[in-house]
Amino acid sequence: MAVNPPPAAAPGREDHPETAPLDQAPRPVRVRHFARLKLRMIGNGLRGQPWRIALFAIGALFGLWLAFGGFFLLAAPGLADNADLAVVVPAFAGAILVLAWLLLPLAFFGVDETLDPARFALLPVPRRTLVMGLLAAALVGVPAVATFGATAGLVLGAGARGGWPAAAAQAAGVLAGLLLCVAASRAVTSAFAGMLRSRRVRDLAAVGLALMAALLGPLQVAVIAAVERADYHEFVGPARVLGWTPLAAPYTLGIDVVEGHAWAVPVKLAITAVAIAGLLWWWSASLEWAMVGAASGADARSRGGVSGGPVAQLFPRTVQWLPRSQYGAVVAREVRYWWRDARRRANLIAISVVGVFVPAMVTLSSGVLAGQTQQRTPISVTLSILFVGVYGAVLLANQFGFDGTAYAAHLVAGVPGRTELRARMVAASVYLVPVLTVVAVVATVIVREPVWLPTLLGGIYAAYGTGLAVNQSVSILGAYAMPETSNPFAMNAGQGVGKSLLAFVAMLGTLVLASPYLVAAGLAGGTALWAWLALPVGLGYGLGAVALGLYIAGDTLDRRGPELLLAVTPRR
Amino acid sequence: MTDGSQAALALRGLVKRFDTKVAVAGVDLDVPAGSFFGLLGPNGAGKTTTLSMAVGLLRPDAGAAWVLGHDVWRDPVEAKRRLGVLPDGARLFDRLTGAELLAYTGLLRGMAPAVVDQRARELLDVLALADAGRTLVVDYSAGMKKKIGLACALLHGPRLLVLDEPFEAVDPVSAALIREILQRYVAGGGTVIFSSHVMAVVERLCSHVAILAEGTIKAVGTLDEVRGDRSLEDVFVEIVGGRTATGQELSWL
Numbered sequence: 001m002a003v004n005p006p007p008a009a010a011p012g013r014e015d016h017p018e019t020a021p022l023d024q025a026p027r028p029v030r031v032r033h034f035a036r037l038k039l040r041m042i043g044n045g046l047r048g049q050p051w052r053i054a055l056f057a058i059g060a061l062f063g064l065w066l067a068f069g070g071f072f073l074l075a076a077p078g079l080a081d082n083a084d085l086a087v088v089v090p091a092f093a094g095a096i097l098v099l100a101w102l103l104l105p106l107a108f109f110g111v112d113e114t115l116d117p118a119r120f121a122l123l124p125v126p127r128r129t130l131v132m133g134l135l136a137a138a139l140v141g142v143p144a145v146a147t148f149g150a151t152a153g154l155v156l157g158a159g160a161r162g163g164w165p166a167a168a169a170q171a172a173g174v175l176a177g178l179l180l181c182v183a184a185s186r187a188v189t190s191a192f193a194g195m196l197r198s199r200r201v202r203d204l205a206a207v208g209l210a211l212m213a214a215l216l217g218p219l220q221v222a223v224i225a226a227v228e229r230a231d232y233h234e235f236v237g238p239a240r241v242l243g244w245t246p247l248a249a250p251y252t253l254g255i256d257v258v259e260g261h262a263w264a265v266p267v268k269l270a271i272t273a274v275a276i277a278g279l280l281w282w283w284s285a286s287l288e289w290a291m292v293g294a295a296s297g298a299d300a301r302s303r304g305g306v307s308g309g310p311v312a313q314l315f316p317r318t319v320q321w322l323p324r325s326q327y328g329a330v331v332a333r334e335v336r337y338w339w340r341d342a343r344r345r346a347n348l349i350a351i352s353v354v355g356v357f358v359p360a361m362v363t364l365s366s367g368v369l370a371g372q373t374q375q376r377t378p379i380s381v382t383l384s385i386l387f388v389g390v391y392g393a394v395l396l397a398n399q400f401g402f403d404g405t406a407y408a409a410h411l412v413a414g415v416p417g418r419t420e421l422r423a424r425m426v427a428a429s430v431y432l433v434p435v436l437t438v439v440a441v442v443a444t445v446i447v448r449e450p451v452w453l454p455t456l457l458g459g460i461y462a463a464y465g466t467g468l469a470v471n472q473s474v475s476i477l478g479a480y481a482m483p484e485t486s487n488p489f490a491m492n493a494g495q496g497v498g499k500s501l502l503a504f505v506a507m508l509g510t511l512v513l514a515s516p517y518l519v520a521a522g523l524a525g526g527t528a529l530w531a532w533l534a535l536p537v538g539l540g541y542g543l544g545a546v547a548l549g550l551y552i553a554g555d556t557l558d559r560r561g562p563e564l565l566l567a568v569t570p571r572r
Numbered sequence: 573m574t575d576g577s578q579a580a581l582a583l584r585g586l587v588k589r590f591d592t593k594v595a596v597a598g599v600d601l602d603v604p605a606g607s608f609f610g611l612l613g614p615n616g617a618g619k620t621t622t623l624s625m626a627v628g629l630l631r632p633d634a635g636a637a638w639v640l641g642h643d644v645w646r647d648p649v650e651a652k653r654r655l656g657v658l659p660d661g662a663r664l665f666d667r668l669t670g671a672e673l674l675a676y677t678g679l680l681r682g683m684a685p686a687v688v689d690q691r692a693r694e695l696l697d698v699l700a701l702a703d704a705g706r707t708l709v710v711d712y713s714a715g716m717k718k719k720i721g722l723a724c725a726l727l728h729g730p731r732l733l734v735l736d737e738p739f740e741a742v743d744p745v746s747a748a749l750i751r752e753i754l755q756r757y758v759a760g761g762g763t764v765i766f767s768s769h770v771m772a773v774v775e776r777l778c779s780h781v782a783i784l785a786e787g788t789i790k791a792v793g794t795l796d797e798v799r800g801d802r803s804l805e806d807v808f809v810e811i812v813g814g815r816t817a818t819g820q821e822l823s824w825l
Contacts, residue, residue: 309689310675311692328679329675329676329679332676405661408629409662409664409680411628411629414649414653562628565629566630
């Protein structure tokens with residue numbers, strides 16, 4: 001390419017062959033470039049931000065702890081040469097791990113979207129390279145490394161019983177399993193993002209999420225039962241079946257070699273490979289959607305004619321009773337946003353599913369295990385109900401982050417802090433209080449103890465109210481920016497830890513604040529008097545906590561408005 | 573420069589640092605009431621930072637800002653009542669329709685619902701947004717977003733309009749409409765300050781200009797005072813210190 005020799009005055013030209021003319025074949029993009037890009041972005045995100053470094057370190061330590069704990073737990077059956085456990089543990093642990101990768105991002109943590117697929121839309125990168133590259137980038141991170149570390153325990157366990165061949169087979173299985181986990185989580189979140197964005201499918205999404213959560217239920221019951229009875233033998237059969245599903249296939253290779261059917265290894269690897277390929281294909285299909293962006297124009301037109309003036313249009317029918325004031329307007333807008341913003345809607349769906357399933361599972365499993373001999377008290381159900389109430393309030397832990405820079409409009413209009421927070425709590429409660437009430441009713445139906453209803457309702461309202469109070473302050477002091485993408489599960493690198501830590505602090509604070517009520521409920525629980533008092537006392541406790549939290553947080557918001565805006569502004 | 577007490581917007585010694593970088597290094601500015609004021613500057617000069625501090629969106633490290641005599645940071649309620657703002661880059665509450673967004677903004681400003689309805693309808697008609705119907709603002713085009721943002725800033729009838737890059741990414745038809753509305757607003761006694769780096773728009777509209785570069789005001793005054801007998805662009809490039817290409821680089825183009 002010496003047609004146009006570079007002028008001597010352009011230094012560095014020789015060192016940078018990538019500035020070559022267009023007609024020269026470009027260097028191909030390789031998978032490792034994506035991994036390096038991810039590392040670089042993690043590094044740049046940490047630069048000069050001590051608190052982010054601290055959060056990252058906490059996350060890394062937690063991951064390390066999980067990796068070591070998991071390693072020894074998974075290696076133990078093999079090392080102890082327990083024939084039953086060596087079958088049961090890899091199969092069930094593997095299945096739980098894959099399901100966790102599948103469900104946790106949907107329900108709680110979101111997915112690291114540091115490398116937003118949309119950014120690659122304009123680059124001439126083949127789809128295949130893009131998917132493989134994004135997969136490689138997803139492998140670069142604390143969760144993937146921790147999973148790898150933990151499952152490596154299986155290799156040691158298999159090696160202890162079956163020697164080198166078993167260890168080698170299991171090592172291949174561990175690698176395949178890691179790929180399966182990551183591919184599953186990316187494919188499902190990506191597909192769900194698309195589904196939730198097109199509003200038509202949102203109900204289907206809720207059902208799908210509920211079904212997947214339901215899968216966790218029987219598994220949990222079985223695990224608890226196994227631990228209770230210390231009779232692992234009856235789980236060997238289910239474990240063998242599980243080993244032939246993609247959920248646990250990669251994790252049961254070692255035991256197959258140990259037991260002498262090495263022929264199963266290639267078959268199970270093939271099952272895993274097909275599952276991974278299928279997931280990647282699914283991901284690739286939904287990636288296209290993510291890159292191009294969903295057209296929502298048709299949806300907007302189909303929503304019927306305009307009725308009433310602009311003010312009447314702003315207020316949804318469910319909250320027509322609101323005053324046409326600053327306060328009423330914020331409530332109305334928030335009510336609309338909890339449904340129209342895919343990110344918030346995903347949270348609402350998650351709380352609804354978790355809210356129904358957690359108490360149901362706790363109740364069923366304790367009922368199954370304890371039989372009818374033990375005296376039944378509302379304690380375990382009440383605790384799970386309290387958890388749901390607290391979890392519901394944690395949805396507001398980053399309520400300003402949802403709005404991002406749009407919060408500037410409130411700042412410019414000078415909305416008083418207390419008006420703002422009160423309106424946001426009322427709007428969230430329009431959705432959450434019915435959900436929590438249903439949760440309490442469902443729980444009483446499951447335990448077939450209708451007299452517990454006032455107790456459970458009182459508990460859930462007290463927990464929710466206390467949670468709201470704590471989360472008002474948390475949402476102002478701990479606000480963080482969310483990426484401005486349409487993927488409701490997206491978050492920035494390193495935010496997983498911050499987000500979880502924030503939720504943890506909020507839950508801990510709630511627990512402390514709610515402890516007087518919990519102590520009272522514990523002391524008086526079961527008495528006839530308490531059965532009548534629980535509901536009014538719980539309701540009063542919750543409302544009192546809300547009033548106190550509003551009083552404190554309102555002042556904080558008035559003082560820190562501009563700082564809050566800065567905190568929720570994404571860095572560009 | 574006019575006396576500070578008459579100014580619609582007065583800035584004194586505004587300073588803002590981000591980590592180690594000084595974004596705004598002491599800005600003094602008086603925007604006379606009834607003026608059409610252009611704040612010029614290259615990218616990264618600190619225009620957005622300065623305007624954000626002037627309207628109460630970003631807390632300055634030092635200095636103060638007054639809107640029609642009311643301190644923005646000590647007496648925010650009175651100052652913000654007289655102020656309409658179109659921030660650049662800030663999102664609107666974009667999952668509302670245009671009409672809903674205007675109603676929302678009006679109620680946030682404490683206006684009576686009947687007045688909100690009437691003004692919102694008028695603004696939607698004039699800005700040619702009434703056809704959008706039930707389309708959410710997030711699905712609007714860039715020009716439509718600027719227009720609905722401007723409508724939000726105008727709705728409560730402020731005496732001072734602070735607009736950050738109102739003409740960016742706006743098509744010529746919408747730009748002409750925005751210009752006409754702003755000129756009518758100034759003719760009616762309002763004051764406009766807007767930031768831009770498009771010389772033609774500034775020369776055409778403004779009675780006063782200020783040139784901001786590297787966080788300080790380099791030149792300020794009426795349009796004629798600043799440009800003298802040259803074009804505004806020449807003055808701007810000279811003050812900001814642009815470089816001219818030698819023809820040696822980019823030979824591969």
